[in-house]
Amino acid sequence: MEWPVTLPPAFSQLAIRLGVKPQDIHEQFVRGSGHGGQKMNKTSSTVLLVHLPTGTTVRVQRHREQSKNRLSAYKLLLLKLEEQIRGKQSKRQQEIFKKRKQKQRRNRKSKEKMLRAKHKRSELKVQRKPVID
Numbered sequence: 001m002e003w004p005v006t007l008p009p010a011f012s013q014l015a016i017r018l019g020v021k022p023q024d025i026h027e028q029f030v031r032g033s034g035h036g037g038q039k040m041n042k043t044s045s046t047v048l049l050v051h052l053p054t055g056t057t058v059r060v061q062r063h064r065e066q067s068k069n070r071l072s073a074y075k076l077l078l079l080k081l082e083e084q085i086r087g088k089q090s091k092r093q094q095e096i097f098k099k100r101k102q103k104q105r106r107n108r109k110s111k112e113k114m115l116r117a118k119h120k121r122s123e124l125k126v127q128r129k130p131v132i133d
Contacts, residue, residue, distance in 0.1 A: 005071050014078050018085055025077070026050040027070075032061045047073040056080055 003012070003022050032046040046061040047069045058080060060073040083090045088097075 003074070005067075005074055007071075007074060011075055011078050014082060018078070018081055020051070020078065020081055024052050025074075026052055029066060030059075034061075045069055049073045049077050051077060051081060054081065054084060056084065 003015075004027065007015070026049070028048040028050075029044040030046045030048055031044050032040050034040070043066075045064060045066045046059065047066065049058045050056070056077065058073050058077045060069045060076060062072055063069050079090075079092055083092050087093065
């Protein structure tokens, strides 16, 4: 399979595993939006890719150069397709799950820290109470 851009080996292997063919992808170059002024209005550096069998669409406008946007778009499209096909086994979903677990652990630690501080504060308040004879 000959891709229109030079994909890194990891992404070309991913495409083979997923069964994605270059013929199934419709490529279009459109004008970007947002800040940029005259240059943005004249050049078509934004890349729009559509995977025809699934209807998955990717639009990339991260870089100034069309070639860099094109490579980023193909990478993003392959990652999206992997997520759709493999679901929770996809690399992206596993990374999201890992981050979520780390944040839960951090939340638990911060709650415990807050409770310790509250307990210490309440002990100080108890010591301030007047002594009754």
